[in-house]
Amino acid sequence: MVYITRKETFSAAHKLSRQDWSDQKNQEVFGKCSNPNWHGHNYVLWVTVKGEVNPETGFVTNLSDVSQVLKSYILDKLDHKNLDMDVDFMKGRYSSTEVLAVEIWKQIEKPIMALGCSLHSVKIQETEKNTVEYFGS
Numbered sequence: 001m002v003y004i005t006r007k008e009t010f011s012a013a014h015k016l017s018r019q020d021w022s023d024q025k026n027q028e029v030f031g032k033c034s035n036p037n038w039h040g041h042n043y044v045l046w047v048t049v050k051g052e053v054n055p056e057t058g059f060v061t062n063l064s065d066v067s068q069v070l071k072s073y074i075l076d077k078l079d080h081k082n083l084d085m086d087v088d089f090m091k092g093r094y095s096s097t098e099v100l101a102v103e104i105w106k107q108i109e110k111p112i113m114a115l116g117c118s119l120h121s122v123k124i125q126e127t128e129k130n131t132v133e134y135f136g137s
């Protein structure tokens with residue numbers, strides 16, 4: 001089994017807050033991400049897929065095909081968008097990096113399998129200091 005990773009970047013706006021909490025509590029829990037008038041992050045996304053090496057090509061799968069899946073299913077929907085308002089698969093969900101990683105997994109699991117490999121992990125960096133990684137369970 002060999003693991004290969006595609007790295008992509010996107011920029012998006014969001015806000016983390018609960019309407020049933022006071023502004024003070026939202027600020028305490030979510031910090032700068034609770035800013036009422038939105039804010040943005042330059043996200044980095046790593047998607048790792050795994051499979052056996054095809055003896056004909058030497059590839060697990062063609063990473064340009066993985067890139068195309070990420071473009072169609074994720075980047076075209078997220079890049080320069082508002083995660084809370086513009087993205088169909090994030091509607092009604094908190095736009096934390098944890099939730100985003102899980103929802104991205106759900107969007108790409110089947111298209112990745114159609115490439116003859118399987119999804120291993122979705123990793124997202126929201127800030128220089130914070131990353132989240134999801135392995136499907």
Ligand code: NI
Nearest residue numbers: 014032033041
């Ligand atoms: Ni934020």
